[in-house]
Amino acid sequence: MAIFIYPPTIDWSWMKQRPQQLMKYLARAGHTVYYCNKTQEEAPPEEISPGLYLVKHHERWLKAEWPDIQKRKSAPVIVWCTLPQLSLSLQAYQADKIIYDCVDEFPQWAPYEWDMAATADAIICTSERLFRRITRQYPDKKLALIRNAYDTDMRLHLPGEPDDQQMPEDFPTVPTLGYIGAWAPWIDSKLVTRLAREQSEARVIIIGPEFGRKFLPSRAGLHFSGMKPHHQLPGYLRLLDVCLIPFLLNTVTLATNPIKAYEYLAAGKPVISTGLPECHLMQPFVDVASSPENFLKLAASRLRDPGDCEARRKFALQNTWTHRVKEIEAFVF
Secondary structure (H helix, E strand, O other): OOEEEEOOOOOOOOOOOHHHHHHHHHHHOOOEEEEEOOOEOOOOOEEEEOOEEEEOEHHHHHHHHHHHHHHHOOOOEEEEEOOHHHHHHHHHHOOOEEEEEEOOOOHHHHHHHHHHHHHOOEEEEOOHHHHHHHHHHOOOOEEEEOOOOEOHHHOOOOOOOHHHHOOOOOOOOOOEEEEEOOEOOOEOHHHHHHHHHHOOOOEEEEEOOEOOOOOOOOOOOEEEEEOOOHHHHHHHHHHOOEEEEOEOOOHHHHOOOOHHHHHHHHOOOOEEEOOOHHHHOOOOOOEEOOOHHHHHHHHHHHHHOOOOHHHHHHHHHOOEHHHHHHHHHHHHO
């Protein structure tokens, strides 16, 4: 077993993303995990589940509490970092290993990556595209490809859950195509608008926060539901007839392994994606469009015929965070 530290990058309460899922399941596997918030709340670390501690005032914890933990420790300390800008600060933990989890291809991160790669003892990445690039750039660095996964705590794979019958007040009563996630610059808004216009007997719904862009006033057939509490998302997802990944193809999205694909599939839903390389690798469980016109045709086809729901659930259950933690343990130790 080990002690994992996730430095202050994303606050626990913001969104349930890869770092939160990995840290939760590492603790569940028996490791001790300190997830450090960016907050400066005057409160001691909170054990939010067995072995998983939320550090609410990182600077104070690092100076006053972490040295005492280090003196008593009987396990290796591993710092798990997803933000390359933090490379120079990671030595403060005096860790046995530093792992750089390369999760995105944001251009603004590129100037910091060389320092992060030099600091890290090993690199983990989330997509084939990232794996190939990092292999070229850092050929001597220990590297593994460990993709995203499905969080079984969402219980999406259990179709008989009671909240299946709880219809949200803002949910359409007509056939519905939906996207759950941030309304961000990488969403193809023209494609979404066109889909809503052409599916006149259905409704397109967007569920998630505005992130880096504003959602224009809703048009006929297109509804922006906004951000919902994470615990409500499974109820919304189960009510969708077709799930969408309408991403533009650019540097960021071509390197993306979308978590939402695993969640959609766990619910047995048909999934239509633009031409993301990682979604191509999920075929035939994900329908990947070759063009905007093909995206529209696939969406219309899946409204008529959802396809094999059980095969999709099985795929998701073969790709859970429990599986990923086992891959991490095999790689790191």
